Amino acid sequence: MKQSQLFTKTTKNIPKDELAKNAELLIRAGFIHKEMAGVYSLMPLGFRVIKNIKNIVAEEMEKIGSEEIIMSTLQNKEIWQKTDRWDDEKVDVWFKSQLKNGNEVGFGWSHEEPITEMMKSFIVSYNDLPRFVHQFQNKLRNEIRAKSGIIRCREFIMKDMYAFCATDEENMNFYNKTTEAYLKVFKRVGLGDITYVTSASGGLFTDKFSHEFQTICETGEDIIYINKEKNIAVNKEIYNKENLEKMKMEMKDFEEKKTAEVGNIFNFGTNKCEQMGLYFNDKDGSKKPVYLSSYGIGITRLMGVLVDVHHDDKGIIWPGEVAPFDYHLISLAKTDEEKKEAEKVYEKLKQIGKEVLFDDRTNKTAGEKFADSDLIGIPVRLILSTKTLEAGGLEIKNRNENESKIIKIGELLH
């Protein structure tokens, strides 16, 4: 992509209505645009990062047997009434509207009920189980207070996955497989070292505990207690003597950390399906309720957490796999010949399958280009200038390092 054509704009000014680092940098670097409190649009750069995160998540979910679908945003009131979750007293994040005929509809804040309802058309026998599906979908939640930049939004992209199983064993097996898959996802996006599987309460979803994936992060809204040796973490909401005794641990074993919840997994057992009337005929002819578990990863939130965790005073430092581009090729070419050379490098890099942002702008000074480059945060910066050509090639520098070196153009293409 040529930067002269890229739909974006960077700014030196810190937006006055954003205190959170993630939103500040993403806006300044031109990744997102704020529509209103808790609602952001994605610009091309932001869209690329989101695509990369989605691809990683999709890959890992497919590896454990899930298929991608996409469900509707508009939701049927009657379906939610079956589990008593239509009532605003029970679920306070509903956005609701009306059809022309006066019927109420809801905007999806979660999809357990609709997916379970849908499955009633497809799961009737043990032969139809297990069934795993996931989707990337815009969730709408009427949060009392949007905050922390893109960490707590009213509209956001979420990956939600649902597992329908015949037995508790099958269900727990998938639950454990997903836990592993999630850890892989967080490792791949660059949060592996600071993300913990955390025991938490089930909240609205289940009476039992659930597991959250919590990433250590200043902008986070959760407090968790971590034991690094045993790799155990507990959310503050269930952190008490009684629960610790069950784990045979004491408070002195834990360290308190501020974290952001980047993923969570819930086991509903057969509760939800019993409420919704999703049963199947087992081998012996008996009618049994289906086991359901659900698995979420906040995709846009993940982008925010990544920025909060990976930045310096100059801008964002994207981990490789989620970065909007592999290379930021900056041309400081003066002569036509040099310009041609820069163009050639750009084309060659594309040919070998690299994603390149090519700063071909002629009306910007070197300093401005460097500042933009640091702000945008592409992992590897390549500079082509009179100086580098004289030295035999390009200057290469990683965003997270200070040293640069000259390499031959040919070396880069291997």
Added chain:
RNA sequence: CGGGGUGUAGCUCAGUUGGCUAGAGCGACUGGUUUGGGACCAGUAGGCCGAAGGUUCAAGUCCUUUCACCCCGACCA
């Protein structure tokens, strides 16, 4: 939803006890000089001072209402 704060140029802000034609920096545009860390000079454009109502000879400034945004708390996949 309680408490606190902020709305003035595209962005970030200044604007005194109410006073004449509302300012700066950045950005944009034009011309020129520059060209390895947001460079310089000259010029130009750009405003319903968040919105509505009120007080006053006079309102960006005072009063009332309202909307938006931020922060703290409560809440919370």
